[in-house]
Amino acid sequence: MSKLEAKNIVKYFNHDGHKLKALDGINLNVSDGEFVCLVGPSGCGKSTFLRIVAGLEIPDNGEILFDGKPIENTDPDRIMVFQEGALFPWLKVSDNVEFGLKMAGIPKNERTEISRRYLDMMQLTKFADSYTYQLSTGMKQRVAIARALVMDPGVLLMDEPFAALDTQTRNLLLVEMQLIWKVTKKTILFVTHNVAEATVLGTKVAIFKNRPSSIKKEITIDCSRPRHVEDQNLFKYHQQILNELKPEVNRDNHIEEKYHH
């Protein structure tokens, strides 16, 4: 049985009073422990799809089964890591990480014990008592990942979490992310517009069409880990994905031309 099964997901947006079709029948199967990367042109609705999986948005049609049950609302079993982290500036790093546990009513000493484990995993122990304004962007994303992992979610949803990072920090986190995946055996859905990132991380890459969007192709990345951005073996996958994306991006440009002339 699939961990996650999206069936014909359709989503409209309101744009200046017009209905705009964002998602046009997304079908996706994710097995337990898979690391699926969603790539596509910007604005294609891949983040929207992730928010639907999180339960933050309701689709206009179709349904997503999670462990065989339809998703109707948010649930700490499906935790999202946001692009900007969305950490709470009024809480210390440790309290940020413990937030979900606190909401679940877990007593303080247990929370501390659990959070300590993940702070250690994300190399944040030194920063446990810091406030988020004292952290670099990379550190903030580590906190955001730790905050998600403490909930021990059935699926981890990551919405371009490394998009705002500099190259070195990103490359470091790409390696760590693979380790985390290996150690925690989590099912991960990872949205990115960066093809290299997708091939390094994913067991499978799902390519989104331009709006109104559906999944154009799924490519299985069969390569040993830990992978790095410069790995020669990944190049053929890069090319393949870029070729699939090219008409989508061009279509985007074409639309822009029509607007500008």
Next chain:
Amino acid sequence: MKKNIIIKKIIFFAILIVIWQAVDLANIWPDNIFPSPYEVGEDLMYGISDGSLFYGIGTSMWRLAVGLVIAISGGMILGIFMARTETINQTIGSLVLGLQSIPSIAWVPLAILWFGLTDAGIIFVTSIGAIFAVTINTYSGVKNIDPNYLAAARNMGAKGNQLIINVLIPAAFPHMISGFKQGWAFAWRGVIGAELLFSFLGLGFLLNVGRQLNDVSEVIAVMLIIMGMGMLIDGFVFKKIEDRIMSRWGLR
């Protein structure tokens, strides 16, 4: 740097007092109309030595404190309700905007009729003058919360009161603190104004006593105290809280 600013301030106020003394020495107005800084100082010392000034400050401060606590808690609750429920915003919200335009002193007659010449009446005027500023700022604070905070909180299982206490209020706090600042300023004006008209203890009452005794220097002395207390609370309470919040929230 900081020291520099303090020195500038001291020099400025020293010059101001010198000019005041000079004007007094020029004898343009009689002393009972325009007292010298020395006479005002004398009155201040007199008020301090017989304790009446401290008693006045104490009375005004506790009325202010009670009024402000009512205004802040009531204003926060009302503001959060307005931000969470559109119907409440459309109905009560418009009433709040209307009531906000009533100067707190205009509530005094009603307060006297309802509460008589009591502390409760003065506290009523103090809190009603401040509550709507807190309400409006809380409302806009909650409305302007980064939606990702709320999404993340919901996602991690926060709901209902848990969400309000752990996320909504702290996330809106930078906005709310400016509401508290405005609210305190309104409350301070309210409490002094009400005391003046109620003529029932406090700094406002002392002002009135000065007027009745034709004692200009006492009036000015009490006004200086009112100004001083205002500057103190502004600078040491609200400014400090605000600075701390702003830097922790990463807004400065």
